[in-house]
Structures are given as structure tokens and as C-alpha cells.
Amino acid sequence: MGRYFLGPVSVVLLGLSPWGNGAAAATATTAPPELLQTLERIEAAANDRDLDAIMQFYSQTFSSDTGFDHTLLRQTLEAFWQRYGTLSYDIELLSWEPTSSGGYTIETLTRVQGVQVRPERRLSLSAEVTSRQRLQDGQVASQEILSETSRLVSGSNPPTVDIQLPNTLTPGQSFTFDTVVIEPLQGRSLMGVAVDEGVTAVDFFEPRPVVFDVLTAGGLYKLGTAPNTPDQRWISAVIIREDGLVVETRRVRVEPSP
Template sequence: MATVALGTGALGLGAGAIAPVAQANATVVAQAAPAEVQRVLSELETAASDRNLDAVMAFYSESFSSDTGFDYGQLRQTLETLWQQYPDITYDIELLSWQANGPDRYSLETRTTVTGTQTRPDRTLTLTADITSRQQLEAGQITSQEVLSETSRLVTGTNPPTLQVQLPTTLTPGQTYSFDTIVVEPLEGRSLMGVAVEEGVTATDFFEPRPVVFDLLSSGGLYKVGTAPAEPDSRWVSTVVIREDGMVVETRRVRVE
């Protein structure tokens, strides 16, 4: 076994910190949306990809709230830290659906894809994330956000393992569930190490490092059984697999409702 410290920035990348979903008619939906909605999402996407923090935060109400506990100040701090770690990060926002709730008030559902790289002295980390979320937009500002689904993947190495992950997206309180990760490539005598980690989705410890113990995997994957919390919640469930030629960290959000 091996022990390392990984932060939530690796395990629960939380790229949904800014995720302002995809279907065949997404383009039609966007074209039919009010001009104000199209403007906000277009300018937000540009500002985020430019890492212009002041411009991004101008699209959020100072009373902003989210299902993960982020308020306006925590969102700003988290984005600043994330962009320092991934200085070339880019965002693509698709509008999936919208509904008018009154003058200058809309409910939106979007899909945001995120890509970026982080260069360290000993390795380069590549981040990809896919987030579906629901926002409330009032007078051109996002007042609240709920993440509906989230998958992020962090890879490094010359030939990182290819994973197939089987995990429910929603659970009922107290439900028992299986979490299976299969490495697609044959082992061919190579060693695998891995671990499965479950964490709360909170703003408080977003980048807090945690010690992780890796086990030597005797088969081509990880097979775990977990139990959902007794109360409604959201959890980050991550699988980490290491091979001599690369590492993959795949994180998915599970909603308990």
C-alpha cells in the first residue's frame, strides 16, 4: 500500500464551481432564447475562458447561493485558486432549456464543459469536466445554482489507464450501491494501484488535502460497495487508478434525494 495526500482539487475537482444540458436540439433552444439570456451566457463563457475574474463575478449576484454551499465570496476565491492551478482553462456553455418566470427572470438549464492543464515540476495534469446545472437568472445576474450532474477526469502520464466507471447518479437515503471501475486495457503483467474515495460536496474544504491510501489491485479494477447518507445530500465519489505509465482520477457527483 502507498499513502499520498490529494486535495479536493484532484478528487472532487468541483469544476461546477462555475457551470452557469446536451441534447440534439440544444442549438435550436439557444437560438429561441431571449436575447438577454444569450448575451449573458455568451459573455460569461468568454470571460471565464479569459480568466477575467471581475468580469465573471459581475454576472453573479452578491447574494448568490448554491446547493454546494458556495456564496459569492467563496465562489470568487475558488475560481481564483482553480485558475491559478489551471492557467489555460477554457469553458464551453450550452443552453439546454429555459423558462421565463417574470420580467427579466429566467430558469436555465445548461451544460458546461471545462478543459485545462496544470504543469508541475514532475508531471503535467490534464483536466476535463462535464457539468449539468440549473440557474436562476434575474436582471442579468445568476442568483442561485444547483448542479444536476458532474463528471471530472484528471489524467497524467504517457499512457494513462482507460477506465469504465459504473456508478448511480442518484440514490435514496440509506441506499446500498455498488461502485465499479474497470481498466479497459489488459494487465499484461503490469501492476495497478488504486483507491475509491467518497467526500462531501462542500465549499469549506474544497481544496483541503487529504491522505489517501492506495491498495495493490489484484484484478483489473476496483469493486466497492457503499451506503448513501441517511439524509438528502450530494457526494463526490472518486476512483484513482495508477499504473507505471500513468494515473487517472475520475470523480462523479451522486445526489442523495
Template sequence: MLTGGSVAQAQTESSNAPPPEVATTVAQIDAAANQRNLDGVMQFFGRNFVHADGLTRSRYEDALQDLWERYPVLTYQTEINTWQQEGAAIVYETTTTITGTQVINGQDFALNSTMRSRQRLENGRIVRQETLSEQSRVTTGENPPTVDMQLPEQVMIGRSFNFDAIVQEPLGTRLLLGSAIEEPINTNQYFTAAPVDLELLSAGGLFKVGRAPALPDSRWISAVIIREDGITLETRRLRVVGRE
């Protein structure tokens, strides 16, 4: 449902081309990000910008800078999914694919991330952003495990949920180590890595049952799978929603 106005007053233009203002903003943000031009990206964000994860404009800029420092090579590609005119503002949803690499102690790590987001554009500036879904994969090694991660996009408060991370290759005589990590998404978690406690996996993956917290929020759910020929870290966003 729309906010800030009645449904009858809002225009939904999902099937039509987005307004030039939106298309230009998205293209120029991608171009600036691909050139690692931080000022070029941030000029499209309003001074009072807020992110649903709790990030202010300054913290959002810090998070972007931190990502670029960890991954010297990154490529951004964004597609516009839908848009709505909401008074003088435009609310639009996008899907952004990010790929990149970093080197740690002489070892290559590859990132592949897909994020679906909703933005509110006012007077040519993004004033609010919300991440609707998110999945990221980091791999390293000659033959990192192929992991099929099964997790719902959202769960109701207090409900249990299944979280499986299944390695697609036959286990054979090889050993697997792994860990499941659950992190609340807040401004501190953007800059702090969670500790990892590895366990020996005898069933070809991780099979866990979690329970959603009592209040609505968002969580990062991750699986770390280690084999002698590679490592895979898969992370998904889980939205915890309230009762209707």
C-alpha cells in the same frame, strides 16, 4: 417541478432559441473565463448569489480563483440546454466543458470536466445555481489508464449503490494501484484534498459497494488508478435524494 409559481403560469421553451439575455450572459461568462478575467465573470452574479452546495458569492469567487491558480491553462465552452420563463426570472440549464493543464514537479496533468447546471437569472444577474451532474478526469503520464467509471447519478437516502472503475486495457503482468474516495460536497471540500490510501488491484479495477447517508445531500465519488505508465483520477457527483 417548478418553484415560485404554478405549472400553468410557467413557460417551457426547451425547443426554442433562448432569450438574448440568457445567450449573452452565457457567452460573456465563457469569454471572461477563457481570458481569466475574474471580475468579468463575477459581474454576472448577484450580490446575494447562493449555490446549492452552500457557496456564497464570495466563496464561489474564491473557488474559481483557486481553480485558476492550479490550472494556468483552461478553456470553457458552455451550451444552453433548456430554459423556462418563471415570472420576471429565467431558469435555464447548461452543459459546460472545461479542459486544461497544469504542471507539478515537471509533470503535466490534463483536466477534462463536464458539468450540467441550473441557473436562475434575475435582472441580468445569476442569483442561484445548482449542479445537476458532474464528471471530471485528471490524467498524467505517457499512457494513463483508460477507466470506465460506473456510478448512478442519484441514489435514495440509506440505499446501497455499486461503484465500479474498470481499466479497459488488459492487465497482463502489470501492477495496478488504486483507491476509492467518497467526499461530502460542502464549502470546505472545495479547498481541501482528501487523503488517498492506495491498495493493490488484482482484478483490473475497483469494485465497491457504498451506502448513501440518511439525509439528502451530494457526494463526490472518485477513483484513483495508478499504473507504471500513467495515472487517472476520475470523479463523479452522486446526488442523494429523499424518499417520495
């Protein structure tokens, strides 16, 4: 199987930093015009697939919670865009607050839709990423991903799945990852696999062949254990049926209890 997992979606647009000065974040309806204009320009550059233009909105000292700097972000974006013949982005501002340095800390929801055509199949992508960014002088200085879900489907009738997976885990915590196929089997066979990946740039560029299991119970039911140290993971369910496939990926944060 080719590598379907969706790490770059979350670094394509917006995401970090704790709330700057401790004040309550304001709603999007009260956002300053210059902040809204910056987001509109980032969205337009992404939809135009203008790599030079979009990178102008990221500081040369850009940092992220998963190790992406300015150079790695550019490389990953370029690789991601090469894979998808069609992509569209929509950025929604959820909240904002000014920082003591004259910038902003914002929270956004980015929706991504795309189509990837391979020799053996056509893949449709949909993803949603909630993230927090610190903007300074009109550029994204740092980024943190708060939540991420993405789905790839292919075929005439890809399986519909219901996934049960915690959004956050504590270090060393045991968890269940259940993926239930909604449609009755009706004599059809299912194959599937669960994949656990890191969320760094190194993980994105590292191919991982997988071996599928025959699923006899109408879904994929797995037990897992979180890493012993704080981390973030992409956990994916890949389900294949004779009339389609689905790859659903969730980001899981591993962090100490408050």
C-alpha cells in the same frame, strides 16, 4: 498524493432553482438575444480568466445547493484558476423559461478543459457539468448542479476505465462502485483507491491524503452506503499504472424517492 479532486469545476460556471412558473421549458433555439449574450459574456470572462468580470455576473446574494455564496465562489474560482495554467470553457444552453419576476430559469451544459503542471507530472482535465440557474437582472442568482463528471489524466498512456456508479441514491441505500480498467494487465501492476467527498466549499479546501491498494483484479470494486439524509457527494476512482494515472470523479445526489 496531492489533491486532484475537482469540486470547483461545478461552481465555476452555471448551475439552480426549480422551474420558475410551472411552464414548460423552451429549447435553446428560441432563447432571447439578451440571454444568449449574457451567457456569451460569462463564457468569454471565464476563458479570459477575468475574475472581476465574471463575478459581476453573479449576484451579491448568490446561493447554491452546496453552500457556495458570492464570496466563497470567488475564493474557489481564484484557487482553481491558480492551479491550472491552461483552461477553456464552453457553455451550451439546453433550455430556458421566463420567470414571473422578469428573469429566466435556464439549464446549461458546461464543458471545461485544462492543463495543470506540477513538478512531478502534467495533468490534463476534462469535465462536463449540467446545471440549472436562475438569472435575474442579468446575474446568476442561484444555482443547482444536476450532474457532473470530471477526469484527470497523466502519463504517456493513462488507464482507460469504465465506471459503474448510480447518479442518484436514496438515503441509506447500499450501492456498488465498480471501476474496470479496459486494457489487459499484461504483467503490469495497478494501484488504486476510491474516495468519497462532500461537495461544499469546506470540502474543497480540506486536503485528504489517501492510501493506495494494490489491485489484482484489473479494477476497483467497492461497496458503499449513502448518507442517511439528503446530500451530494463527489465519488472518485484513482487508478495508477506505471505508464499513467487517471482520476475520474462523479457527483452523486442523495435524495428521497419521488
